[in-house]
Amino acid sequence: MKTWLSVTLLTLCVVTSAAVREPVPDRLVVLTFDDSVASHATFVAPLLKKYGFGATFFITEGFEFATDKEHYMTWAQIKGLHEAGFEIGNHTRRHAGVAKQPPEQLAADVEYIEQQCAQHGIPRPTSFCYPGYQTSEAAVKLLRERGYRFARAGGARAFDPAKDEPLLAPQAFDSKPDSTLEQFKAAVAQARDGKIAVLTFHGVPDIKHPWVNTDPAKFETYLAHLKEQGCRVIAARDLKPYLVP
Ligand SMILES: [Zn+2]
Numbered sequence: 001m002k003t004w005l006s007v008t009l010l011t012l013c014v015v016t017s018a019a020v021r022e023p024v025p026d027r028l029v030v031l032t033f034d035d036s037v038a039s040h041a042t043f044v045a046p047l048l049k050k051y052g053f054g055a056t057f058f059i060t061e062g063f064e065f066a067t068d069k070e071h072y073m074t075w076a077q078i079k080g081l082h083e084a085g086f087e088i089g090n091h092t093r094r095h096a097g098v099a100k101q102p103p104e105q106l107a108a109d110v111e112y113i114e115q116q117c118a119q120h121g122i123p124r125p126t127s128f129c130y131p132g133y134q135t136s137e138a139a140v141k142l143l144r145e146r147g148y149r150f151a152r153a154g155g156a157r158a159f160d161p162a163k164d165e166p167l168l169a170p171q172a173f174d175s176k177p178d179s180t181l182e183q184f185k186a187a188v189a190q191a192r193d194g195k196i197a198v199l200t201f202h203g204v205p206d207i208k209h210p211w212v213n214t215d216p217a218k219f220e221t222y223l224a225h226l227k228e229q230g231c232r233v234i235a236a237r238d239l240k241p242y243l244v245p
Contacts, residue, residue, distance in 0.1 A: 021161060022241040026192040027231040029199060030159075030239065031055035032152055032171075034091060034129055035212075036065055037203030041077035043216060044204050045084055051223050053233035056087040058129035058152075059113055062095025063208065071208045075120050082122045087235035089127035090114065090148075097134035107142055114146075127151070127236035128167075140167045149243060150236045152198055158190035159198050166243045172197040175214045175222075184222050188229060196239065 031048070033040050036059050048055055057078070065072045082088050092098075093112035101109070114124055126149045130139070133154030143151055144167060155170030164170065173179070173187035184199075191197035202212035204219045226233055 021244055024161065024194045024196060024242045025232065027188075027229055028191050028242075029188060029197045029226060029231045029233045030236050031199055031201070031233055032058060032089070032129065032236065033201050033204075034058045034060075035063065035095070035202050035206075035209070036060055036073045036078070036091070037206055037208075038069075038071050038073050038077070039203045039205055039216075041073050041080060044201075044219075045081055045086060047220070047223065048086070049084060051227055051233070053223065053226070054086065054235040054238060055233070056089045056127050056236040057081050058089040058091035058127075059116075060091035060095040060131065061093050061113070061116075062091075062131070068208070071203075075116065079120045079122055087127060087237045088117060088122050088125060089129055089236060090125040091129045092131055095131040097132050098130060098139040099134045099136040103138055103142070106139060110142065110146065130154075135168055140165070143167050150239055152200070152236065158187075158195035160195045161239070161242050161244070162194055166239070169198055171200045173199045175199070175201045175212070175219075177210065177213045177215070179214075179218075181218070181221050181225065185225060188226065188231065191231065196242070198236070 040057055059078055090110060090113045093109040098106055128143050128148050128151040130153050135153050150169060151167040152169050152171060157170050158172045159169045172190050173184060188197050201214055202209060204214045204216050206213040
């Protein structure tokens with residue numbers, strides 16, 4: 001009887017601890033970079049290394065990725081980001097809005113980036129980013145079936161893993177040419193009381209898509225602020241302990 005009771009209690013404890021998320025520390029920030037822009041490899045990654053910050057680079061072969069290797073990364077550069085310790089996430093083959101895609105096409109576009117990663121010795125992505133911030137229930141289902149744990153959508157508020165679906169996580173900041181340091185600080189300040197600030201960038205600079213450009217000098221002031229605040233700056237994959245298993 002005693003043995004049975006202790007085995008039962010032990011099992012209960014194990015089951016309970018497996019289902020419990022770790023508490024989210026204040027000042028937890030996730031950096032994300034979309035669209036495979038060349039400046040991610042040439043400017044952003046070396047600067048992040050200097051600061052000791054993690055980040056996720058969301059890779060697509062959309063736009064002029066195949067032909068314009070001045071403005072878009074090569075797969076060798078993408079592999080270099082992985083080898084430097086950054087996360088490679090999936091932003092789909094064609095960068096098409098998922099809500100308008102037939103299910104087979106969406107599945108193929110997601111799978112294509114996974115295959116490219118495998119071919120280049122990069123781990124299978126577990127983080128996803130919705131092209132153009134367009135989401136769909138079918139996409140969430142597909143991502144869950146394929147083992148994704150986190151997917152970033154649009155929005156303008158912090159991610160609350162206690163309440164939000166991690167496959168529809170909102171961004172707290174979306175860097176645009178006219179974004180200000182004050183706006184950046186306000187977004188980062190939301191990383192408290194269980195909430196996480198997920199921050200979105202495109203190219204730094206982004207020559208081909210000037211409407212999502214971030215000025216390199218301004219970007220440095222953003223990173224300096226994160227350091228000053230003592231933020232823990234991580235990749236999306238590092239959120240795992242804070243998400244419901
Ligand atoms: Zn994109």
